[in-house]
Amino acid sequence: MTGPTHAPRDLFRPVSGRGRHTGGMSAPGSGSSSSSVDIVHLVSEMRRSEPLVHCLTNSVVRQITADVLLAAGAAPAMVDHPEEAADFAAVASGVLVNVGNPTAEQVEGMHAAIGSAREHGTPWVLDPVAVGGLTLRTGLATGWLDHVPAAIRANASEIVALAGTGAGGRGVDSTHDVAAALPSALMLAERTGGVVAVTGAQDVVVTNSGGLTVATWITSGHPLLQKVIGTGCALGALTAAYLGAARAAGLPDHDAVVAAHAHVGAAGTAAGRVAAGPGLFAVAWLDALYTLTPGEIADSVTLLDATP
Numbered sequence: 001m002t003g004p005t006h007a008p009r010d011l012f013r014p015v016s017g018r019g020r021h022t023g024g025m026s027a028p029g030s031g032s033s034s035s036s037v038d039i040v041h042l043v044s045e046m047r048r049s050e051p052l053v054h055c056l057t058n059s060v061v062r063q064i065t066a067d068v069l070l071a072a073g074a075a076p077a078m079v080d081h082p083e084e085a086a087d088f089a090a091v092a093s094g095v096l097v098n099v100g101n102p103t104a105e106q107v108e109g110m111h112a113a114i115g116s117a118r119e120h121g122t123p124w125v126l127d128p129v130a131v132g133g134l135t136l137r138t139g140l141a142t143g144w145l146d147h148v149p150a151a152i153r154a155n156a157s158e159i160v161a162l163a164g165t166g167a168g169g170r171g172v173d174s175t176h177d178v179a180a181a182l183p184s185a186l187m188l189a190e191r192t193g194g195v196v197a198v199t200g201a202q203d204v205v206v207t208n209s210g211g212l213t214v215a216t217w218i219t220s221g222h223p224l225l226q227k228v229i230g231t232g233c234a235l236g237a238l239t240a241a242y243l244g245a246a247r248a249a250g251l252p253d254h255d256a257v258v259a260a261h262a263h264v265g266a267a268g269t270a271a272g273r274v275a276a277g278p279g280l281f282a283v284a285w286l287d288a289l290y291t292l293t294p295g296e297i298a299d300s301v302t303l304l305d306a307t308p
């Protein structure tokens with residue numbers, strides 16, 4: 001998977017006069033951030049509040065998802081049973097619905113959790129793993145767009161397929177560039193009213209609020225994140241954690257989603273400095289999710305706010 005080396009200027013231009021360091025019109029490079037998102041504040045809030053994340057996720061990634069949430073500073077709980085899912089979504093800080101390997105019973109639990117999350121105001125995140133190629137999960141995820149997900153987190157091919165604008169990727173992997181998925185992400189943001197995050201070599205987080213669209217480009221991470229299974233899925237869970245923490249602190253959903261991606265990306269960058277292959281990288285990534293300070297995370301990533 002490859003991504004752009006800069007934000008696509010034909011679709012977005014940077015918001016001027018915002019952010020802690022204005023980088024002008026030039027492509028984002030290391031250390032040149034132009035964004036209103038206060039990463040330090042969000043990471044600090046997330047770690048202080050230790051949000052409880054209700055995960056309904058696939059069998060492949062449960063362990064790494066729980067490990068990532070704990071390392072980053074949140075608290076994981078996997079609750080799939082249809083008779084328990086509604087109760088837990090009511091008390092959780094955030095809910096993750098990941099359709100990566102759904103069982104019939106888990107799908108029932110997902111319906112119950114989503115209904116309860118809506119009823120109780122719990123932010124829920126949709127990760128449409130491999131949507132496009134498989135009919136059941138494509139129908140489920142598309143139907144849930146009407147159930148007000150606070151955020152959708154996916155790779156570029158999944159975003160394109162979920163928007164109905166193209167085919168999916170190759171299994172769980174993307175075959176699209178992030179920039180190519182941007183129009184589809186905008187459509188989804190407009191349709192759901194929630195935040196849409198597209199991951200790849202660069203990530204982009206899109207929100208449509210009151211007709212005004214904002215996109216934040218995030219440059220961070222490391223290619224080895226693609227060689228450890230579940231990094232994207234775990235990021236979906238961490239997105240739910242950040243949303244829960246941000247809402248409790250009165251901070252915007254958009255900023256919460258950016259911070260989740262920054263946290264994962266900064267840890268990936270740090271892990272890439274010490275690891276030559278996926279095994280050590282996975283361990284170093286977990287350690288960095290735990291050890292990086294809010295300031296180190298903010299300094300490691302490059303953010304660029306843009307608007308149509």
Ligand SMILES: Nc1ncnc2c1ncn2[C@@H]1O[C@H](COP(=O)(O)OP(=O)(O)O)[C@@H](O)[C@H]1O
Binds near residue numbers: 155172201264
């Ligand atoms: N080429 C890359 N360089 C740096 N980071 C990457 C690269 N590809 C993916 N990532 C990061 O890996 C994480 C998972 O993203 P991705 O692989 O797109 O998700 P998924 O596992 O759902 O396909 C994200 O934090 C993303 O930014």
Ligand SMILES: Cc1ncsc1CCOP(=O)(O)O
Binds near residue numbers: 061230
């Ligand atoms: C391999 C696999 N098969 C079904 S779900 C899954 C995990 C996908 O994880 P990620 O989307 O984070 O790469």
Ligand SMILES: [Mg+2]
Binds near residue numbers: 130233
């Ligand atoms: Mg995925």
